[in-house]
Amino acid sequence: xxxxxxxxxxxxxxxxxxxxxxxxxxxxxxxxxxxxxxxxxxxxxxxxxxxxxxxxxxxxxxxxxxxxxxxxxxxxxxxxxxxxxxxxxxxxxxxxxxxxxxxxxxxxxxxxxxxxxxxxxxxxxxxxxxxxxxxxxxxxxxxxxxxxxxxxxxxxxxxxxxxxxxxxxxxxxxxxxxxxxxxxxxxxxxxxxxxxxxxxxxxxxxxxxxxxxxxxxxxxxxxxxxxxxxxxxxxxxxxxxxxxxxxxxxxxxxxxxxxxxxxx
Numbered sequence: 001x002x003x004x005x006x007x008x009x010x011x012x013x014x015x016x017x018x019x020x021x022x023x024x025x026x027x028x029x030x031x032x033x034x035x036x037x038x039x040x041x042x043x044x045x046x047x048x049x050x051x052x053x054x055x056x057x058x059x060x061x062x063x064x065x066x067x068x069x070x071x072x073x074x075x076x077x078x079x080x081x082x083x084x085x086x087x088x089x090x091x092x093x094x095x096x097x098x099x100x101x102x103x104x105x106x107x108x109x110x111x112x113x114x115x116x117x118x119x120x121x122x123x124x125x126x127x128x129x130x131x132x133x134x135x136x137x138x139x140x141x142x143x144x145x146x147x148x149x150x151x152x153x154x155x156x157x158x159x160x161x162x163x164x165x166x167x168x169x170x171x172x173x174x175x176x177x178x179x180x181x182x183x184x185x186x187x188x189x190x191x192x193x194x195x196x197x198x199x200x201x202x203x204x205x206x207x208x209x210x211x212x213x214x215x216x217x218x219x220x221x222x223x224x225x226x227x228x229x230x231x232x233x234x235x236x237x238x239x240x241x242x243x244x245x246x247x248x249x250x251x252x253x254x255x256x257x258x259x260x261x262x263x264x
Contacts (some may be wrong), residue, residue, distance in 0.1 A: 008155045009260035010231040012163040015117040016254050019039050021080055021117035027254050028121045030244040035122030036066045042158030043129040048114030049165035049223040053134040057104040060091035065110035082116035087129035097150050098259045114164040135225050141205050144225050148232030163226030168217040168253030169194050181247035188217035189253050202236050234259040
């Protein structure tokens with residue numbers, strides 16, 4: 001176990017389009033810089049919006065496959081591989097920490113694009129073991145926050161815990177030709193930023209109280225919920241750093257935040 005002065009930060013990536021895996025833009029540049037500035041992790045545990053399950057599971061194989069869980073994109077994106085090793089020992093540790101919640105030791109999933117599209121920039125060598133933790137879609141929002149809290153010891157064990165999703169994620173209303181962000185998206189994003197800055201985690205859990213702005217920004221919860229795991233891991237003495245923000249196609253929020261970022 002590492003001493004507290006080398007405690008790993010925690011990161012929420014606003015991953016956006018799968019095409020970000022191939023592109024160089026202001027978001028991917030920040031992800032790359034994050035990978036360079038964070039102390040090298042022993043392993044990475046990622047909570048991805050794209051593994052939304054009944055029950056809780058963790059990838060426990062030694063060699064997770066690269067999953068191309070999308071359609072309608074260029075073949076070059078389907079050709080991408082992210083051959084990071086798995087870490088069955090970390091998977092067992094996660095199951096231990098989440099007890100008494102039952103955790104399935106999964107041998108069939110792998111690394112979906114919520115994970116590899118960001119890690120391809122942050123850790124391009126794919127030489128750090130990666131484990132995914134699923135999101136149990138049958139549970140209430142507070143459950144995910146409490147599960148996140150139980151992962152806290154990993155930060156002192158050299159594990160980088162990351163969430164990957166989007167605070168605002170409404171594909172149905174996207175402005176595919178481009179354009180300014182919708183007013184409701186901007187308002188909801190700002191409220192979530194305020195809650196993160198103020199450590200008002202209850203407001204994050206109870207985001208639906210924001211009414212229509214919340215309903216439009218989070219029409220389904222899977223892209224929002226990874227944020228709760230990361231907020232839950234913020235320590236009392238840590239601030240939340242907003243490392244990049246913005247909107248794509250009007251209704252896709254690209255906020256990336258870090259708690260416990262080491263001083264430069």
